[in-house]
Amino acid sequence: MIGFFVLFAALEIAVFRNPDLYAIEYRSAVGQFAELDQSFRHADASRITTIILGDSQSKDALRPNLLAEAAGRDADSIFNFSISGGKAYDIYQTYLKYADRLHAVREAIIVVNEHQINTYNIANDMKFRYYAGLRDRLRVLDTENYGELALGWLSKAFDLRSVWSKMIQSHFKNTLPKRPVTEVWQPGGLRAETQNEPDGLTVAYAEARADGWFAQYNLTGLQVESLEALLDDLHDRGVRIVILQIPRSDLFEEAVIRKYPAEQQAYLDKIRSLAQQYGAEFAVMPNDSLSLKEHFRDANHVNPAGAAIVSREVARQWLS
Amino acid sequence: MFFYSPNFIVFFLILLVPYLLLKKQRLWLLAAANALFYAAHPEGYLVLFGVMAAVTFGLVHLMTLPRWRWVFWIGIVLNVLNLAFFKYTLFLLDNLKLWTGFQLAAASSLAESIVLPLGISFYTFEFISYLIDVRRGDSKPTRSFVKFWVFVSMFPHLIAGPIMRGEELIPQLDKLADKRITWNDIRYGVYLFAIGMIKKVIIADQLSPIVKELFDKGSALTGTESWMAAYTFSFYIYNDFSAYTDMAIGLGIMMGVRFADNFKSPYLSGSPTEFWRRWHITLSRWIRDYIYIGLGGNRKGTLRLYFNLMIAMLISGLWHGAMWTFVVWGGVHGLLQVIHRLSLSLNRWRWIAAIREHGIYRLIAIIVFFHIVTWTWVFFHASSIDMALDMTWKMVHAHPDNIVSHPLFPLVASLFAIHVIEFLLRKYEEQIGRVWRHVPFPLRSAVYLIVTLSLIYYLQGGKYEFIYFQF
16 A cells, blocks of 8 residues: 555656646647746746736737737747636736746736636636645635545646546547647747637627636636736736737627626626726727638637737737 | 545545544444435435434334334334335326326426435335334344434445345444454455446446447337347446445445445346345345245245245335336346246256256356346336337347347457456455465555556546436
């Protein structure tokens, strides 16, 4: 038994708590952190003056090279920490991971949306589990999830089992990435998705997305508190903060207005009050200059053509 | 909070530490933990359970007084009515409507409101057996309600057995405060729990979607597919249910309590009588001791013996659920028992008796009877008798070549091989244990690690449940 515990502990440290394991499938929710890390390791942190924090929307839309070009800046001065499926907690934890090395940061663009601060189902989010220590786990603990969270804290093999078991399945199906993360990373943050989502430009897709975002909408708890903590940190560091809601398609906006107007209003009120509290500028960017078929790859993500427009606009208004 | 769910594992670890340290408080700890465990289930109607326990406990004591023996019948009727109300009301109403066209006004409202309380079939049988055992003088009634409560509610066996008797469990509870739980007990308990986890998570849960896909085909099933559906369900239900029992027994051992065995490799039975000594043993003996013997057993002539067997097996079928498929399943097993009893009369010819003693006969009997039992599961799991009969008809006409060449057949053969391995593992457990202890510890640790990681791999969350919880 003692031998088993020793072996298990060794495996935990060497394998399951090692980001390199998850880097094998860098497209997964947890694996993307390895790609982001790879990109950051190759950046000169002392030259980064602008950081972008957000989820897949800002990952796709705010490309450091495009922003730099439009703002007449060096591309090395902008780093996009946005992560796919990012929620406020993950975004804050990702920021904390690199904050100590970001001495030159002068401004932060925080891209927000309704989904990021919905606390519902946080305990089942692999990104939350990847980062969460005992304190954060205790804060979201309830009668349904205490076993998962407690055992998950003890063992990452257990906690992230859905991630590594899928990697094993992918290995046998030969669907793991062919090229390692060391070959695919790009400067300035994670690579943008460029492929169109199947049926992504349909009403049904937009509604399904909205339903997912607003499921059991809860603007209290760890997500909102994480956003607030992020703002607080940046504010204390004297960083200029811009909070943006970047453009989504009319298809998506209509679905939200049709089904979740009250929830959306609550979200806007919350963000406005937080922005005011921490001296941040808050803007909801219109989508006037974007057309569904030409500039979106799905209802709420822009394609490269859309990214060029959004990046240019952001650079013009906030990075000049 | 099912045994292999993370919530249960944390619950058990939290309980085990004070349980091992505070020996004198073990009974109270268990009493509280049982109530918590039961109440944590959405269908755990703790108040109903508590009331039935208190009433049965009170009646048992009352009936030991002179001139109050008759309250025994109140206890029996109350318990039977309680079970019947929750389990069979809708069945009765549906059949009343079907056979007479008469519909009670409240039928639809009842349909919506009656939920089967978790474990009611199991705890009711334990209440009844306790009442009967005390009346017969087989069991001395405990004076402690806490002890009685722990006996009926002890969480490892609460919701799917083994169905324990007072005389088996209460004496163990009497000694609980002084019981020394050794490191070996913990290790053996963990071993049994792990065996259960493997059977549940790696076998039963992986078979479940295959079984569902096949049975969902309904009338579109071919004869070969019907066999595959029956085979896979056979191993699914065995691995699911026996896994629960293994875990229950393992948990019991870790807490210094020994529960009765419930399974002994049932698919290695050569006859229906043997099958029921190996399958759900504690239910079989309950039916035997309180129904079959109660009806007179074999003491009232041959015809009455067969009648008693049929009644006992029909009740066993009905106990599993309020559906005619279960009744037919019980009836078929009753008939098989009758036929087997009849066939035993052939033993008067010595050469037949000699053949039956032979190893090859035994092997053939096991193979044949395994297929008969597999066929009976069709009635157990099919959505209707029509579907079961349709499958039966197709199974009769299926060609053996097609069965053997079906893509699922290697899986079925492997499952049978695993069943045999489990039998050997259990039979030679001590010898294997002695050899295992001589294996270098790094190798043993590596095997434990591989088993643990395999379980984690397959334990993907979502639904944690066992098929026998619905009974």
